[in-house]
Every structure is written in C-alpha cells, then in structure tokens.
Amino acid sequence: MSNKLLKMIGRRIVQSIIVIFIVTLIVFLLNQMVPGDPIVNFLGSNATEEQIAYYTQLFGYDQPVLVQYFKWIQGLFHGEMGRSVLMQKEISTILFQRLQVTLSIVFPAFILAVVLGVVLGIVAAKNRGTAIDSVISFFANIGMSMPMFWFGMILILIFALKLGVLPTSGFTAFSEGAGEWASHIVLPMIVLAMGPLAQFTRQTRSSMLEVIRQDYVTTARAKGISQRAITFKHQLRNAFIPIITVMGVTLGGMIGGTVLVESIFVVPGLGNLMITSIKGRDFMVVQNGVLVIAIAVAICNLIVDILYGVIDPRIRND
Amino acid sequence: MNKKSAFQKIKNSRVVRVIFARKSVVFCLAVLLLLILAAIFAPIVAPYDPYKQDLKGMLQGMGPKHIFGTDAMGRDVLTRIIYGGRVSFTVGLVSVLIAGTIGMILGLIAGMAGGIVDAVIMRFMDAMMSVPMIIMALFLGSIFGKGLGNICLAIGISMIPSYARVTRGQVLTVREMDYVTAGTLCGASKLKNTISHIFPNCVSSNIVLMTMNLGNAILNEAALSFLGMGINPPTASWGSMVNDGYKYMGTNAVIAIAPGLFIMITVLCFNMVGDALRDAMDPKLRGTLGKKGKGKKGKKG
Amino acid sequence: MADKLLDIKDLSITYNTEIATVYAVNGMSLSLEYGETLGLVGETGAGKTTTCLSIMRLLPEGIGEVTNGSIMLDGNDMLNLSEDKVRELRGNIVSMIFQDPMSSLNPVMTVGDQILEVLKTHNKDMSKADLDKAVDNMMEMVGIPANRKNEYPHEFSGGMKQRIVIAIALVCEPKLILADEPTTALDVTIQAQMLGLINDLQKRLNTAMILVTHDLGVVAQTCEKVAVMYAGEVIEYGKAEHIFDSEKLHPYTRGLFDAIPKLDEDTERLVTIDGMIPDPTQIIEGCRFADRCKFATDKCKMAPPVVEVEPGHLIKCHRYDK
Numbered sequence: 001m002s003n004k005l006l007k008m009i010g011r012r013i014v015q016s017i018i019v020i021f022i023v024t025l026i027v028f029l030l031n032q033m034v035p036g037d038p039i040v041n042f043l044g045s046n047a048t049e050e051q052i053a054y055y056t057q058l059f060g061y062d063q064p065v066l067v068q069y070f071k072w073i074q075g076l077f078h079g080e081m082g083r084s085v086l087m088q089k090e091i092s093t094i095l096f097q098r099l100q101v102t103l104s105i106v107f108p109a110f111i112l113a114v115v116l117g118v119v120l121g122i123v124a125a126k127n128r129g130t131a132i133d134s135v136i137s138f139f140a141n142i143g144m145s146m147p148m149f150w151f152g153m154i155l156i157l158i159f160a161l162k163l164g165v166l167p168t169s170g171f172t173a174f175s176e177g178a179g180e181w182a183s184h185i186v187l188p189m190i191v192l193a194m195g196p197l198a199q200f201t202r203q204t205r206s207s208m209l210e211v212i213r214q215d216y217v218t219t220a221r222a223k224g225i226s227q228r229a230i231t232f233k234h235q236l237r238n239a240f241i242p243i244i245t246v247m248g249v250t251l252g253g254m255i256g257g258t259v260l261v262e263s264i265f266v267v268p269g270l271g272n273l274m275i276t277s278i279k280g281r282d283f284m285v286v287q288n289g290v291l292v293i294a295i296a297v298a299i300c301n302l303i304v305d306i307l308y309g310v311i312d313p314r315i316r317n318d
Numbered sequence: 319m320n321k322k323s324a325f326q327k328i329k330n331s332r333v334v335r336v337i338f339a340r341k342s343v344v345f346c347l348a349v350l351l352l353l354i355l356a357a358i359f360a361p362i363v364a365p366y367d368p369y370k371q372d373l374k375g376m377l378q379g380m381g382p383k384h385i386f387g388t389d390a391m392g393r394d395v396l397t398r399i400i401y402g403g404r405v406s407f408t409v410g411l412v413s414v415l416i417a418g419t420i421g422m423i424l425g426l427i428a429g430m431a432g433g434i435v436d437a438v439i440m441r442f443m444d445a446m447m448s449v450p451m452i453i454m455a456l457f458l459g460s461i462f463g464k465g466l467g468n469i470c471l472a473i474g475i476s477m478i479p480s481y482a483r484v485t486r487g488q489v490l491t492v493r494e495m496d497y498v499t500a501g502t503l504c505g506a507s508k509l510k511n512t513i514s515h516i517f518p519n520c521v522s523s524n525i526v527l528m529t530m531n532l533g534n535a536i537l538n539e540a541a542l543s544f545l546g547m548g549i550n551p552p553t554a555s556w557g558s559m560v561n562d563g564y565k566y567m568g569t570n571a572v573i574a575i576a577p578g579l580f581i582m583i584t585v586l587c588f589n590m591v592g593d594a595l596r597d598a599m600d601p602k603l604r605g606t607l608g609k610k611g612k613g614k615k616g617k618k619g
Numbered sequence: 620m621a622d623k624l625l626d627i628k629d630l631s632i633t634y635n636t637e638i639a640t641v642y643a644v645n646g647m648s649l650s651l652e653y654g655e656t657l658g659l660v661g662e663t664g665a666g667k668t669t670t671c672l673s674i675m676r677l678l679p680e681g682i683g684e685v686t687n688g689s690i691m692l693d694g695n696d697m698l699n700l701s702e703d704k705v706r707e708l709r710g711n712i713v714s715m716i717f718q719d720p721m722s723s724l725n726p727v728m729t730v731g732d733q734i735l736e737v738l739k740t741h742n743k744d745m746s747k748a749d750l751d752k753a754v755d756n757m758m759e760m761v762g763i764p765a766n767r768k769n770e771y772p773h774e775f776s777g778g779m780k781q782r783i784v785i786a787i788a789l790v791c792e793p794k795l796i797l798a799d800e801p802t803t804a805l806d807v808t809i810q811a812q813m814l815g816l817i818n819d820l821q822k823r824l825n826t827a828m829i830l831v832t833h834d835l836g837v838v839a840q841t842c843e844k845v846a847v848m849y850a851g852e853v854i855e856y857g858k859a860e861h862i863f864d865s866e867k868l869h870p871y872t873r874g875l876f877d878a879i880p881k882l883d884e885d886t887e888r889l890v891t892i893d894g895m896i897p898d899p900t901q902i903i904e905g906c907r908f909a910d911r912c913k914f915a916t917d918k919c920k921m922a923p924p925v926v927e928v929e930p931g932h933l934i935k936c937h938r939y940d941k
Contacts, residue, residue, distance in 0.1 A: 015444075022445035033461045145586035147537055149544045150560055150578030153567060161568050215722040221677055222717075223737040223787065224709030233736075237727050256450020260541055274453060275545060278460045290457065294448040301448070312727055313771040 005309045012305050016298040023294040024076075028069050031283050072287070081288040091288050094273065099292060101171055102258050102269035104181075109189040110254060113196035114247065120197075121204020122236070128209060136201060143198030148257055152191040152264040159187060169266035188265045192257050196250040203246045207239040214238070241312050248304035252297040336598035343594040346587035353584060357403030364401065366394040369552055386576040389562060395573050398554035399580055405555040406584060409470050409539040410532045416474030417535075418528045421481020422520060428482065429489025430516075440486065443479040451476045455538055459547050469548050473538045477531060484527055488520045526599055530592035533585035540581050556581045623691070624795055624827050625651040625674070630688035632669055632678065632851075639900040643669045645851035645907075646687070651827055651844075653794065656818075658838035658859070659831045660875070661848035664896055667831045668718075670848075671797040675713055676705050693794055711741040714788040716798040716817070720780035720805075724772040730783045731768025734758065738790050753790065760820060761786045778809040782816070789820055796821065796828045802837070814841055835875060839863055847872050850896055850907040857932035867928040869936050870912045906937065914938050 040052060063071070075081060081091035124136040159166045166187055172180040211217065212235065220234045258271030266272075270289060277285040337343055356363050371391045380387050386395035428439040446454065454476035462468035492515060501515060542548035543557030551558070556577040563574025632644040644666040651657055659667050672678050674690055676697060690697040693712055697705070714737075717723040725733060734754045742750070755765035761782040763775075772780055781801065788796055798817060802810035818841050821828050830842060838845055838859065845862045847855040847869065855862065855869040862872065874892040894911035897903055906912070909919035918937045926939040 018441055019444045019448055022441055023448060026442070026445055027449075027457075030457060030461060035461070035463070141586055141589060142582070145533060145537075145582050145589055147540050147544075147557070147560070147578055147581045147585075149541065149557075150575075150581065153560065153564055153574060153578070157567055157571055215717060215719060216725040218677060219717060219723045219784070219787070220725065220736075222675055222709055222715045223740060224706045224711055225736060225740050226706065229736075233728070234725050238725070241727075252448065252450050256452040259450075259452055259456065260544070263545060274456065275547075278456055279547070281460075286457070290449055290453065293450065293453060294445070297448045297450065314726060314773045 005306075008309050009302075009306055012302055016302055020291075020295055020298055024073065024291060027287050027290045027294075028072065031287050032065060034281065034283065072284075076291075082284045091285055094285070095270070095288060095292050098268065098270040098273045099296075101173075101267060102255070102262070102271060105185050105188050105192060105261070105267065105269065106251075106254050106258060108185065109193040110196065110251060112189065113193040113200055113250070113254075116193075117197045117200025118204045118243065120201040122208060122231075124201065124205040125208035125212070133205075137205070140198040140201040140205075143194050144202070146194060148191055148195065148260045149264050151194055152187065152261060155187050155191060156264070169264075171265075171267045171269070184265075184267075188261045188267060191264070192254055192261050195257070196254060199246055199250060200243065203243050204239065207242045208235060211235045211239045237311060241308070244304055244307050244311065247307075248301050251300040251304075255293055255296055255300075337591075337594045340594055343590055346590040349583065350587045350591070353403055353580075354407055356400050357407055360400045360404060364394075364397040366397040369393070380572050387570060387572050389559070389573050395559070395563075395576055398559060399556065399577050402554040402556045402559060402577060403580070403584075405466065405543075405549055405553065406536045406539060406581070408466060409473060410536040410588070412470040413474035413477065413535045413539075414528045414531050416470060417477035417531070418481050418524050420475075421478040422485045422524050424478065425482040425485025425487075426489060426516070426520065429486040429493070436486070439482065443482045446476075447479045451534075452538060452541055455542060456545070456547060459542055464548065464550050466549060466553075469539055469542060473535050473542070476538075477535065480531075481524055481527060484523055485520045488523055489516050492516045492519045522599060526592070526596045529588065529595050532592065533588035536581065536585055536588070623650050624653045624655070624693055625649070625829075626689075626691040627670070627674070628689050628691075630670070630673065630690065631686045632666070632673055633684055633686055634679075634682050635684060636682060641899045642902060643683075643851055643899060644673070647848070647852045648688075649846055649853055649856070651795070651829065654825050654827050655844060656821065656828045656830065656842045657844040657846060658842035659829050659846050659848060660833060660835060660838055662833055662896065664850075664899065665848040666851040667848055668799055669851075671715060671799050671829065671831060674795075674797060675709055675715060676700075677709075677715075707741070710737045710787075710793070711791045712793055713795045713797065714791065714793045716781075716784055716788045716796060716801045718800045718803055720777055720784050723784055724780055726772055729769050729771055730763075730775070731758070734768075734783065734786050734790055737787055741791050757786045757790045758783075761789075761816060777805055778813065781805060781809075781813055785813075785817060785820070789824060789826070792824050793826060796826055797831070798828055799831045800833075801830075802832075810837075817841075835879060847875070850899070850903075852907070852935070854908065854935045855933065857929075861929065861932040865929065865932065867932075867934065867939060869908075869934045870914050870938065871908050874911075 072082070079092060081095065083090060120136050120140075124133045124140075127133045156169075166183055172184050216238075217230065217234055220230045225233075255270075258267075258269055259274055260271070261267070262269045262271040263275060270293065273285065274289050274293075276282075277289060371393060386399065388394055389398070424439055424443070428436040449457075455472045458472035458475055459469065462471055495515075497515065501510075539548060539555070540557030540560070543555045544561045546558070546561065548557055549555040559577035560574050560581075563570075563577070567574060627647060627649045630644055630647045631642070634641040634643055647666070647670065649657075649659075649670075659670070661667055669678070669683070672683070673685060674692065674697065678684070685698055688698075692708070695704070695708060695712075697708075700708075724730070728736075731754055734757055735750060738750055738753055739745070745753070754768060758765045758768060763779060763782055763786070767775075772783070775783065781804075785801070788798075796817075801817065802813050805813060814837060817828070817830075820826075830838070832838060842859050845855075845857060845859050846853045847862075849871050855872050857865075862868070868876070871892070877890045878892060880889055892911055897907055897910065904922065905920040906915070906923045909915045912919065916937065918940075921937075923935050923937045924940050925933050925935045928934055928939050
C-alpha cells in the first residue's frame, strides 16, 4: 500500500521537475521579449555609452541569448542567481528574505481559509435551505467577488484609520516580537484569506451535499453508528477529495495574491518585489522570482497530491 | 434536420428554464444588462464629461450634484464609473474569448493527437499554471505594454491553461463514448468525428467556463490597473480609480469605495450567472433543478 | 420475546417533494415469524424499498414520512422509539443488504474497517483481539480470505463487494435481514452464488429475512412465504407453495406468472400486463389494479376486502369475496 503511494510520489516529483524546467524556458524567453533595458533603466537617461557598455558586460547582458540561459541554469545548480541591477545585491539573498516574509502571511492565511471554510461549508450543508445556509452562501459569493485590493483598503480604513487599533502598513519579523508581528500580518492575512475562504466554503458545502446522497452513507446509517461518526468518518473524508483539489489551486492563487496584498499593506515580500522588478526591468530578479514562485507552487501541488493519495486509495493505483 | 432543431430547442429551453427559475440569477442578469447598457450609452447616460477637470471642485464628498463626489482632478466619479464599465466589460469579454479560443484549439490538438504532441502541450500548460495567473498577467503586461488591447491579450493568455485542460479532458472522455465509436464504425473519418461529436461537446463546456471566468478576468484587469500596469491614465478604469482614490482614503473614502463596489457587483453577478449555467448544463443535476423538473422522488422499490 | 419478529400494520408512507406528494406505501400490513424467509415481490415503484427503509427508520429525512400505521420489530415500536434506541437496533437486530454493492461501500475505508465498524458499535465491551477475530471469521464465512481485509473496495470485483456488504449486514448476527434486490446489480452467473450464500448464512445464524425482488424464480428457490406488493400495498400473501401451486391467485400475481417467458413454448412476443402502475401522486379509492384487470367489475370501485382463500393464503380482491 505505502509502496504504491511512494511510487506515486516519485512519479509526481519527476513530473514537477520537468514542469519547473519548462518554467525556466518560458520565463527566460518571455524576458527576452520584454522591451527596455535594465541597465539603461537603472543608470538613467544621462548615462554615457561607456557606462552602459560596462554595466551590460558586468551583468552579462551582452552575451548571446543561449549562453545567458545556460549560465543562468548553471548558476542555479550552484545556488547562484546573479545580482540585482536595481538593488545591487545578490538575488538569492533578496529572494530568500522576501520569501520568508511572504510565507509568514500565506501560511496563516491558508490555514485560516481552510479551517473556517470547511467549518462554514459543513454548517451550510447541514442546514441546507435554511436562513443560515442562505447567509453563508451569500457571504461566500461576496467573498469570491471582492477585489482584494479594495477589501484591504476598506479594512485599513476601518481598523487603522477610524479605529486606530492596527497599523496601516509595514511588516515586523516574528523574531522581533510576536505581538508586533501579529498586529502587522492580521489585516494582510484576512485579505489574502477572503477569496480562498469563500471558495472552501462553497466547495465544502457542495461536496458535503453530494456525499450525503451517496449509498454508502445510507449503509453507514444502517449500521447504527452515531451521526458524528457518519459525518466525520464517512461523509467528510469523501467530501475532502474535491476540497483537496481546490486547496492546490488556491495555494498557487494565494501566492499570486500576495502581489496585491503586499502592495496595499507595503509588506516587503516576494509579491512586492515582483512588481518593482517588473516595472524596473530588473530581468534577473523577475526571472528568478518567478522561478522561486513556480517551485513553491509545485511543492504545494506535490503536497496536495500526496494528501490525495493518503485520503483516496483509488488514486494510488494509476 | 427538423428533428435536430426540435431537440436543440428542448435542450436550450431546459437551460433557459433552469436559469430563469432562480430569482437571484434573473436579478443578476438584469443588473448586468443595466450596467452594460449604461457603459455602451455612456455619453448619453453619464451626467458629465469623464475627462473634464475642475480643479476648483475637486475632492467633493457625496452630494446631489455629484452622487459619488469628485476625484482629485475634480472629475465626476459616477461619470467615470459609467465609462470605466466599458473597460471592464471589454476586457472581461475579449480576454475570455482569447483564452477560450486558443485554449480550446490547444486542448483539441492535445486530446486528438495524443502521444508526444499531447505531452508537450500539456506540460507547457502545467508550467504556465504553476506561475500564478496575476503574476503571469503582470509579466505579459510588461511585454505587451499598457493599453486596452494589450491588457486583454495579457489576461487572455494567462487564462489559457484551464481551457486547454478542460477541452482535452472532454476530448478524451467523449472519444471513448459509444456514439463516437459508433461513428467510427460507420466509417466516419477521425476529422469528421471530431467536428461532429467532440467539438460541440467541448464548446458547451468551454462556454460554461468562460462565463465563470468573466468575473475573474474583470478582477484581474482591476488588479493590473490598480498596480498601475493596466489602462493608461486619462481613461477611466475601475481598478485605477480605486488606486487614485486610495490616497484620499482618510478624508474622502467614497471616491475609492464606489468604483470597487461596482467591480464587486459586476463580478458577483457574472459568478452567479456562471454557476447557474454550470448547474443547468450538468447532466448529473438533471431533474433536480427547475420548477417544472421532475424532482427527487426518493428511492422506491 | 414477542411472538412475532415483525408486525407491520396499516403502514402508509408519503414522499413530500416540492413538486408533488408521492403516496409510496398505502395501508400495507405484513408480519414475519422468527427465522422465516419472506419474498417481497412487485414491480419497480411498488413500494418495496420504501417499506424496508421504514422498518429501519431510514427514510430520507424531511422527504419520506410515515403518515399512518405501526411497525413492531422484536417487541419494539419502531416508529415511536428515540433515535438513540433505533440506532442500537440498526445493524444489530435488523440490518440491510443494499441493491448496488458498487456504491454502498465507503471507497476510502478498508473493507475490514467497514465490517469492524458495525461490530464495534454494537459490542462495546469486546476486546480488540476478539473483534478482529470476529471480522476475520465473518470474511471467511462470506468467502473472502481474511488477509484481504486491509484492501479498499475498488480492489474487489462486484460480486466480492456484495459479499462484503453481506458480511457487514450479518456480522452482528441480526434477527432480521432486509435484502433489497441483492443480486440485481450482479452478473447472472454470480446471482445464484450470492443467493446461495445469503440463504446458507441465514440458516446458520437462524436469521429471518425479507428478500425484496421482482424475480419469482428467486422467490421459489429461497423463500417460505411470499408477499406480492402492488402500488404500495400487499395484495397477496401466503406460503410459497400457495402462490406457486394455487389456482386461486390475485389477477396481478397471475399476470406476473404469465409474464415469465417459458423455455418450452415458442412465443413470438413476451406476455405483459397491459397498462402501467397508477400515478403514485394520486389517491385511489377502490382497487388500485382495477384499471389493468381483466376481471374488473363495478365492485372494484370500492376498496377490495382481504379474503383468506385457503388457510394462510390471503388475497386482497373482490373476485374471491363470497
């Protein structure tokens, strides 16, 4: 049994590596198409020809495209990502710092969304057709439709400007005090969790309703076991299979969502970095940043697939 | 021929019936219609000129002359919201059409050809999917540049993978169906089979996906505009209006809140319609929806 | 110990949906002795499954409703017990074998756990080792090697799955099994095997059984008593030999027999009973079969009496009324 699971995981890891490799190709090729020059952009319009030539050579932008690509990949294997033109720092250092900040918002938000979403979904399904169900479903629909940046703005207005209980922006590392850290991430976390929370609620509700109709639930009831056991052992476990699919999609989306959240709350995370780098034509940072994000997404998907295999024995076979 | 059109009518009427059985969906359709008409006839409907600056009357609050107040350049916010609808609806529709068309073609090719072609296309789609959509759109946006057409293209391309996946899945399922096999046994060529059986099936599931993605496309456009990578400044767009108004949040919140509200309402309505359409097209739910449907009778022996 | 295992009196059940009220069971009465096997026969929609579900109080919540009558099971008034008490009886005193083994097992739970679950629920003081041994025994009894208990349902064939469903139903040695068309979803070759198995186990455990089927051949092989249902009521009841040998039969039962294709006769078309079962959303005053009956007279507009045509053989029809 676990053997099958291991094989499945192995297969998925190989697939992920192939996908990551294709990501490097896509990102690199797209980067070649971006108009503008990071060096010119950085030095400003009154830079001399020599200055531009010097820096272009320094950063390796003068080499043939293929060489640049292979150098990049080669560097990656040594853990080197090159230097940022804009920030004049090692890209790997910047990315590592930024990733920590981003993940410290994404993970709590994800957990909040899953736990609350699943609970609300179950409550809605159990009270189908009642006012409770209508209210939950209505708010889930709203949550799916709200522009993230707008929601964040309203929260800032209420909690920071009007009530003055939370800071409007910025970020403090956890190591510098849990209270400070929490007060800074609570709003970004809520904003980031909103859409996924709505999605989990909807998915849980619909898959619980789907499962309630299944014959094996009738079998379980015919066994004389308690309603609790029916809900948790029979319904929820089966209902979780489609919920897990949503988890995979959502985690990727949340990492993308940090672009918006971090720009509203001025959090120095990966998302914020991506915007400044894309705007500033800092090619190498964009390239490596997207790669890191893609790897993060791939890891999330891998975890989701493993969960799948653990929960649904049917997956392990093919 | 006659028979087929009659069948088509029944099918259509079922979808229409299910959709119209939900009062909330009818309401959403009405709201959307209103917003779209307002956007189309903006020059007639809007009370002011969207570009007319009035530096003396800037940053007014809500009032009888300007329902949602005026922005930092004294332009009427309601007027700009009405004009901004043009951007949102155009981007929503065009980008979804781009994604749907290209995605469906790729999915059909992958599903029909199989083997290496399938593997290459689908791995590419996987790779695109592992880059979050908004980052992909930002990235593509930086290549194409600002402007309405470019935004549509950037958002459209970033949404391709889901359509390719759905279409390919459909092709693989439909190809195994008995009636397609029957077609092959009757001597229909592969191409003819594709056109007559597989294509219509894929189209219907893609239309559902498109409707459900309209809201997402609009949200993405708003996000790009909010980040300053969308529509060029003087043109009104809901996302950029929120961004402009953001600075005056403490003093004059309505100029940022109002356009955001319109984004939410529009996306909400599209989502509701999309859900209804999906339920209506889902054969598993057949008979459980709609007032004239047969309904569940429970199990009987 | 009550003198009868099961006594259903005047049971009426409706399904209330948004669109209509369906009268699924209409004043049906039925009784069963301990250890007895009864074949419940009738076409689709006659109310057979509904009856079984109501015995276990498993009618779909909020939709199925018992409007009249009583069900006494082993001295328990099933319709008036608390939910907790009913739960104690389910799977323990009465259990059910469902129609479709493909969907009646939980796909994400090992088959061993699914059998264990019901045993553990009703035998809280049994030790882990004893429980495991009982599960192993049960699996061997239904013909599945006990070492496969850690496998999942999808790893078994349809027939094997039905064996597991049977094991779940029998592991607590209930007094009554409700077998709802246990072979319909299986291949013809496995059907006989499965019936043999159920019959054999039932004898060994001295369990009574209601076998729901529309196959009269199956009834002849396995049942001592037969009840024929039509449009939500029992229209004929008797020993199997009564039904199979008697000249006096309800016109509907007669029609059922005529509809069985005969190997020794060369017929062009299969014999059918003309017409359809009445619309279950309508209340019918007189005999529900009258519309399709060759012998219908004016009398049939009134509710038919139950006539005992020979000792223990009851027919609900005006035709045999003196």
